Amino acid sequence: MPELAQTDATIRKPKIDLKxxxxxxxxxxxxxIGFSLNTAFLSEGNITNLLTRSAFxxxxxxxxxxxxxxxxxxxSVGSMAAAIAGIMIILMNALVDxxxxxxxxxxVGAGCAVLLGALAGLANGLLTxxxxxxxxxxxxxxxxxxxxxxTYFADGGxxxxxxxxxxxxxxxxxxxxxxxxxxxxxxxxxxxxxxxxMNRTTFGRYCTAIGxxxxxxxxxxxxxxxxxxxxxxxxxxxxxxxxxxxxPRLGSASSSTGVLWELEAIAAVIIGGTVxxxxxxxxxxxxxxxxxxxxxxxxxxxxxxxxxxxxxxxxGLIIIIAVWLQRADWGKSKD
Amino acid sequence: xxxxxxxxxxxxSALAFAGAATAQDTIKIGVSxxxxxxxxxxxMNWHAEQAEAxxxxxxxxxxxxxxxxxxxxxxxxxxxDLVSIHxxxxxVVLPFESEPxxxxxLNVKDSGALITVVDRGLSQPGIEDIYVAGNNPELGxxxxxxxxxRLETGDNIVILRGIPTIIDNERFDAFMAEIEGSGINVLDxxxxxxxxxxxxxxxxxxxxxxxxxxxxxxxxxxIAIGVVAALEQADRAGDGMFVVxxxxxxxxxxxxxxxxxxxxxxxxxxxxxxxxxxDVTVAAFKSNGPVAGRYILGATLITQENAESFYFPDxxx
Numbered sequence: 001m002p003e004l005a006q007t008d009a010t011i012r013k014p015k016i017d018l019k020x021x022x023x024x025x026x027x028x029x030x031x032x033i034g035f036s037l038n039t040a041f042l043s044e045g046n047i048t049n050l051l052t053r054s055a056f057x058x059x060x061x062x063x064x065x066x067x068x069x070x071x072x073x074x075x076s077v078g079s080m081a082a083a084i085a086g087i088m089i090i091l092m093n094a095l096v097d098x099x100x101x102x103x104x105x106x107x108v109g110a111g112c113a114v115l116l117g118a119l120a121g122l123a124n125g126l127l128t129x130x131x132x133x134x135x136x137x138x139x140x141x142x143x144x145x146x147x148x149x150x151t152y153f154a155d156g157g158x159x160x161x162x163x164x165x166x167x168x169x170x171x172x173x174x175x176x177x178x179x180x181x182x183x184x185x186x187x188x189x190x191x192x193x194x195x196x197x198m199n200r201t202t203f204g205r206y207c208t209a210i211g212x213x214x215x216x217x218x219x220x221x222x223x224x225x226x227x228x229x230x231x232x233x234x235x236x237x238x239x240x241x242x243x244x245x246x247x248p249r250l251g252s253a254s255s256s257t258g259v260l261w262e263l264e265a266i267a268a269v270i271i272g273g274t275v276x277x278x279x280x281x282x283x284x285x286x287x288x289x290x291x292x293x294x295x296x297x298x299x300x301x302x303x304x305x306x307x308x309x310x311x312x313x314x315x316g317l318i319i320i321i322a323v324w325l326q327r328a329d330w331g332k333s334k335d
Numbered sequence: 336x337x338x339x340x341x342x343x344x345x346x347x348s349a350l351a352f353a354g355a356a357t358a359q360d361t362i363k364i365g366v367s368x369x370x371x372x373x374x375x376x377x378x379m380n381w382h383a384e385q386a387e388a389x390x391x392x393x394x395x396x397x398x399x400x401x402x403x404x405x406x407x408x409x410x411x412x413x414x415x416d417l418v419s420i421h422x423x424x425x426x427v428v429l430p431f432e433s434e435p436x437x438x439x440x441l442n443v444k445d446s447g448a449l450i451t452v453v454d455r456g457l458s459q460p461g462i463e464d465i466y467v468a469g470n471n472p473e474l475g476x477x478x479x480x481x482x483x484x485r486l487e488t489g490d491n492i493v494i495l496r497g498i499p500t501i502i503d504n505e506r507f508d509a510f511m512a513e514i515e516g517s518g519i520n521v522l523d524x525x526x527x528x529x530x531x532x533x534x535x536x537x538x539x540x541x542x543x544x545x546x547x548x549x550x551x552x553x554x555x556x557x558i559a560i561g562v563v564a565a566l567e568q569a570d571r572a573g574d575g576m577f578v579v580x581x582x583x584x585x586x587x588x589x590x591x592x593x594x595x596x597x598x599x600x601x602x603x604x605x606x607x608x609x610x611x612x613x614d615v616t617v618a619a620f621k622s623n624g625p626v627a628g629r630y631i632l633g634a635t636l637i638t639q640e641n642a643e644s645f646y647f648p649d650x651x652x
Binding site: 041043045053154156256301309 | 370371372373374376377378380496499523524525526530531532535536537539540541542543544557560561564568569586651652
């Protein structure tokens with residue numbers, strides 16, 4: 001199977017290359033547009049903001065790449081992030097009296113977030129595989145559940161982190177290591193691990209195989225249910241990591257936290273070249289997709305040429321063009 | 336229809352002799368509003384519950400029935416239930432949306448109930464007997480007037496707007512009309528959708544784009560929280576920079592009481608307006624004075640001097 005994939009790749013190399021560079025070209029074009037509108041676009045401060053901001057959607061989208069490659073979908077990620085953020089804040093506020101306002105409280109909070117993310121992912125995975133319910137419906141259901149949970153915990157309002165812990169936790173979002181903000185480091189580590197898992201392990205190949213044809217994968221003695229469940233657990237872990245770096249930013253969670261993150265994550269994955277119906281996944285592309293999405297929003301804030309009411313139109317157009325760049329049959333005209 | 340009108344007319348004249356009606360049995364008042372899904376609405380829910388407890392303790396013969404609904408269709412059904420199951424004498428309603436709820440409210444009116452509409456008007460005039468609302472244009476004007484007391488000709492401000500809606504337009508247009516001719520430059524205005532995350536990101540971008548900003552009109556307390564975080568991150572919170580939000584969030588008011596220089600004032604758009612509406616509606620049955628009419632609440636400028644009277648530490652907002 002891997003051999004076959006390789007020969008296939010060598011034969012169609014020119015076409016694949018264009019597909020590979022599609023998202024990168026789109027990002028470069030966007031950056032040129034941004035720079036021509038205002039030179040401050042490429043200032044160190046703005047680039048740092050852009051990368052840090054991309055980290056949330058980017059990390060979640062790495063997880064989504066696995067789910068989508070294996071033929072699934074997860075609509076619950078935005079609500080899951082909000083619910084995890086809410087529970088994490090409640091827990092840390094409660095721990096202040098017992099553990100104080102030090103690193104330990106934050107560590108327990110973060111550990112709990114990771115555990116919750118894994119469990120939420122496991123629930124999505126098991127309901128999809130063992131429960132034999134379509135992923136779309138399972139995660140549509142959990143999306144509603146997680147969203148209403150955070151509304152309930154916050155009594156409809158906003159959950160706020162205790163001000164004393166904020167001082168301890170704040171650096172996780174705002175501080176830098178060797179000039180690179182910590183969220184960006186987390187993003188880089190998640191991206192590299194994701195790339196390795198997808199491209200250099202049997203797990204990654206199984207995901208692709210299942211996404212291409214679940215029945216064939218089943219007959220090839222792949223434990224389809226197990227692999228698929230794992231993709232949702234990975235997704236849950238990614239959501240948890242994103243939440244751990246999101247909470248210190250504003251120290252609060254409400255029902256408006258993480259709204260539409262699921263669609264942004266899915267858009268990032270697809271812009272990056274992964275196929276929505278599964279069977280082909282690209283982590284590198286996903287990263288670029290997340291950067292493209294954040295850059296669009298950033299550029300729209302940098303100009304008043306376009307009416308505010310048309311922001312959605314611009315975002316929609318750029319997403320469609322970015323995907324069209326790599327999907328349109330460029331190879332054919334050469335034949 | 337004719338029959339309904341006669342009943343309605345009868346009940347309205349009965350209301351004129353409200354004292355006589357109360358002698359018979361309890362006055363049932365339905366209170367319908369959207370399920371709280373954001374902080375402002377949660378505050379409204381809290382104030383409605385407070386008003387219910389207070390009014391029922393004050394008048395043993397008044398029964399207030401609070402119902403919240405997750406969407407316009409559910410609210411329409413809730414209104415039907417209030418009439419058919421509870422047989423309400425009066426309705427206090429904060430419509431989810433104007434259009435889809437105009438007919439359902441009209442049906443309640445045809446049952447003879449007194450109608451009080453809160454905050455969002457219905458799309459047909461003359462249905463409500465009592466109208467209670469905050470004042471969006473006033474919020475914009477008061478914010479602008481405060482800005483003008485602090486800024487001079489040539490100073491630069493940026494504006495973060497809410498979700499593109501009529502509410503946002505009313506506030507924004509009134510603000511722009513007020514500062515016109517003052518010489519204050521509005522560098523740009525972007526929608527931050529009344530939420531903290533968008534407030535943070537839009538403000539980050541404004542800070543990268545404009546090296547000289549003297550003040551920020553954030554229009555809303557949630558947006559203001561994001562703006563403040565972005566200002567602090569960029570180290571631009573000093574030098575007399577200030578942010579004006581709006582609504583009356585308890586944390587913001589707490590800050591004003593404590594003399595926060597970055598967010599020194601707030602402009603009121605109170606979630607407690609539902610309580611005002613409930614008071615006025617009960618007064619329609621209890622007061623010896625006329626109450627029908629339009630009540631437009633002031634967009635009070637909250638400063639350190641008066642902040643205490645707007646501070647509700649137990650409210651979720």
